[in-house]
Amino acid sequence: MDVAIVGIGIHPFGRHEGVSGRQQGAYAVREALKDAGVSWADIQFAVGGSHSAGDADSLVSDLGLTALPFVNVYNGCATGGSSLIMADTLIRSGAHDLGIVVGFDKHPRGAFDTDPATLGIGSWYGETGLMLTTQFFALKAQRYLHDHGISRSALAKVAVKAYYNGSLNPNAWRRLPLGEEEVNASVMLSHPLTQYMFCSPGEGGVALVLCRADRARKYTDKPVYLRSAELRSRLFGSFEVFSPWLAVERAESPSEQASRAAFEAAGIGPAEVDLAQVQDTDCGTEISHLAECGLCKHGEQEELLRTGATSIGGSLPVNTDGGCIANGEPIGASGLRQIHENVSQLRGAAGARQVPGEPKVAFSHVYGAPGVSACTVITT
Amino acid sequence: MTKSRLIDDGLFIQADDGPRLVGSSCRSCGTTTFPRQESCPKCTRVDMADSILPRRGTLWSFTVQGFRPKPPYAGPAEFVPYGVGYVELPGAVLVEAVLTENDPERLHIGDEMELVLRPLRRDPDGTEVLTFAFAPAR
Numbered sequence: 001m002d003v004a005i006v007g008i009g010i011h012p013f014g015r016h017e018g019v020s021g022r023q024q025g026a027y028a029v030r031e032a033l034k035d036a037g038v039s040w041a042d043i044q045f046a047v048g049g050s051h052s053a054g055d056a057d058s059l060v061s062d063l064g065l066t067a068l069p070f071v072n073v074y075n076g077c078a079t080g081g082s083s084l085i086m087a088d089t090l091i092r093s094g095a096h097d098l099g100i101v102v103g104f105d106k107h108p109r110g111a112f113d114t115d116p117a118t119l120g121i122g123s124w125y126g127e128t129g130l131m132l133t134t135q136f137f138a139l140k141a142q143r144y145l146h147d148h149g150i151s152r153s154a155l156a157k158v159a160v161k162a163y164y165n166g167s168l169n170p171n172a173w174r175r176l177p178l179g180e181e182e183v184n185a186s187v188m189l190s191h192p193l194t195q196y197m198f199c200s201p202g203e204g205g206v207a208l209v210l211c212r213a214d215r216a217r218k219y220t221d222k223p224v225y226l227r228s229a230e231l232r233s234r235l236f237g238s239f240e241v242f243s244p245w246l247a248v249e250r251a252e253s254p255s256e257q258a259s260r261a262a263f264e265a266a267g268i269g270p271a272e273v274d275l276a277q278v279q280d281t282d283c284g285t286e287i288s289h290l291a292e293c294g295l296c297k298h299g300e301q302e303e304l305l306r307t308g309a310t311s312i313g314g315s316l317p318v319n320t321d322g323g324c325i326a327n328g329e330p331i332g333a334s335g336l337r338q339i340h341e342n343v344s345q346l347r348g349a350a351g352a353r354q355v356p357g358e359p360k361v362a363f364s365h366v367y368g369a370p371g372v373s374a375c376t377v378i379t380t
Numbered sequence: 381m382t383k384s385r386l387i388d389d390g391l392f393i394q395a396d397d398g399p400r401l402v403g404s405s406c407r408s409c410g411t412t413t414f415p416r417q418e419s420c421p422k423c424t425r426v427d428m429a430d431s432i433l434p435r436r437g438t439l440w441s442f443t444v445q446g447f448r449p450k451p452p453y454a455g456p457a458e459f460v461p462y463g464v465g466y467v468e469l470p471g472a473v474l475v476e477a478v479l480t481e482n483d484p485e486r487l488h489i490g491d492e493m494e495l496v497l498r499p500l501r502r503d504p505d506g507t508e509v510l511t512f513a514f515a516p517a518r
């Protein structure tokens with residue numbers, strides 16, 4: 001039993017004074033229901049989560065008390081991907097025909113402040129000033145650029161593309177295009193990464209209605225099919241966020257593992273991908289994740305950026321909605337935003353940022369603490 | 381003389397030449413962890429022994445923390461950017477640590493680094509709290 005995505009809904013990302021994360025989640029659900037032409041009472045199951053904005057299953061108070069099974073997922077940056085995997089399994093197994101996944105969040109301003117104890121790390125790690133995701137991304141960028149001969153100027157090019165794509169996306173948070181000089185001149189948060197090279201914790205909500213593929217046309221003229229969704233954690237020897245130590249030997253990253261599994265499960269290779277959303281917590285990770293996901297060779301990224309290959313009109317458009325950099329990162333919603341964008345693009349409904357040439361295959365990738373990645377392949 | 385203490389006694393062991401970082405080493409496969417850990421993340425066995433880590437190593441990657449972290453960061457009231465890096469201790473592990481150098485132009489991947497103790501803050505009774513850091517080796 002294949003699975004189709006037949007409804008998508010999004011609450012704009014950014015800062016929304018006086019609107020709770022739960023309200024943003026409920027809004028996204030209603031938008032997705034409207035898009036699929038179904039009512040909440042038609043939905044047979046729900047899966048979803050937020051990191052800091054409450055329990056997703058409590059949304060039934062607002063959406064309607066219909067007794068449906070609603071499973072909360074609390075899986076950091078992979079919350080959306082994990083929810084999607086559960087929903088996919090529930091439909092593929094034949095247990096249900098029609099369900100919804102939802103992710104939402106609302107984080108305070110400034111960098112994430114994670115308690116080391118939640119990850120099994122001693123309090124000394126936070127007290128001495130090592131418990132910052134921004135440091136990891138800077139350490140990773142520094143080493144990656146060094147290993148693959150990429151110049152620092154490539155970093156700003158990623159941000160410029162992100163803000164430009166964001167300017168074309170009415171749901172994006174950052175809608176003002178910025179030039180390389182402005183990106184480079186912003187505050188140096190964690191060398192070599194400046195403020196405008198990072199995404200910020202933010203707010204937003206996304207929901208997707210999924211059904212058995214053979215019933216998809218009942219709900220939409222343009223069904224999009226979920227070909228694979230895979231989640232992986234760390235291997236011994238990988239280099240991940242919040243690591244007080246690393247092994248001397250290096251191993252594949254969760255992103256390499258999850259992306260390969262997703263391509264294999266879909267029976268589709270990276271070369272067939274028409275557009276991709278990859279985790280761009282910062283400019284360095286868009287660069288490294290492109291190669292980790294098999295979408296280019298290590299070291300090739302600078303040339304791709306220079307020639308505009310990863311821009312909307314290029315051969316491999318990446319983060320077409322502005323990515324995390326222009327949308328911010330509400331943890332629970334971020335992974336589903338990527339799917340929302342990919343579905344919009346495959347439907348040909350992405351407006352000013354539409355990828356030309358009727359794209360048919362779209363890939364998405366999230367990465368987060370403490371070293372997890374979720375990847376999906378969807379097709380028309 | 382000022383009283384001082386280590387930030388977490390579990391991270392250190394007193395050697396002849398002063399405090400050294402201590403991790404665990406797997407009796408089965410030889411994998412070293414830092415800090416100590418009950419089990420081996422490589423071979424999954426629960427058979428670990430203390431392992432005193434080398435004092436010197438090479439810089440594997442680095443950054444400079446440019447803004448004051450939110451709590452639980454407990455550094456000095458007046459924030460001064462600090463270096464952070466992974467130092468590869470040969471044959472053991474790569475340890476993440478504060479660096480004494482905070483000028484990125486003076487840090488390079490491959491630089492020789494050595495363990496030092498460095499004051500982080502004071503306890504309410506005035507005791508100086510020391511943490512580990514790596515300094516460019518002289």
Ligand SMILES: [Zn+2]
Nearest residue numbers: 406409420423
């Ligand atoms: Zn072992």
